[in-house]
Amino acid sequence: MQGEIRSNQVNVDLQPPGIPAIACANLHSPFLPSLKRPALNGVNCVIQAGEFVTLLGLNGAGKSTLLRSLVGLVPIQKGTISINGLSVKSKLLRDRRDVSILFQGGGLVPQLTALENVLCGCLGQRSTWQTLIGFRHSDRLRALQLLQTMGLEAQIHQRTSQLSGGQKQRVAIARILMQSPKILLVDEPTTGLDMLAAKQVMDIFAQLHRQGMTIVSVLHDLTIATHYAQRAIVLNSGRVIYDGDCENLPNYLSLGNP
8 A cells, every 4th residue: 555654674783781861860851930930950760772662651751851851952050961872061073972862743844745845854974075975876875775664655755845744753753763763752642643644653662672772752642652662751740650551550550540
């Protein structure tokens, strides 16, 4: 069926065994007057390599802030973050390629085609001079392969402004995979998608997880979270209030916990 997501494997670079993919200790972000507290107010968590973890919580709980802090987009006033055993503050730019973040909405350039958007995913790995001579043949082949894997053969040369919400999200995932990350951070990937499109997107993350990629995703749908993720970290007022199996989460919430 046209547009169907293929089960082809995407090459995933595995992380070194025995070293946590992500470790956060006593994280505090700057004080926010609107919240009358820091967005992150003493967060502690460890995520092992190859886990699929969902971040849950009410609006303002600190989910997206925590996700962004892992790639240095949120200043940390106190505490430490390490990625694959190295401090975020001391990590070289080369090492940060281990981690990629997919923002809510995908951040595509609407005037560019699906193929051109995906090729933009490798710009950070090339020098200014290399970008002036265009993309390598190998980059184009990989971008085409990723779009085909996403079931987007018919949309390769369409502008992304003409695509549906689910198709745009799959283009955004393909662009992220051009960076060959070991850890994928995802911020509310199903927002604004219908049930079928949301399932297609989440199935892609499930496939990447089965191939060994570490995935941390902010989700707002408990049903989706418990179906796809192994583990849930629930935040409230900038603190972790639950960290455990997704299977136990409904029982935890049924007891009246926030």
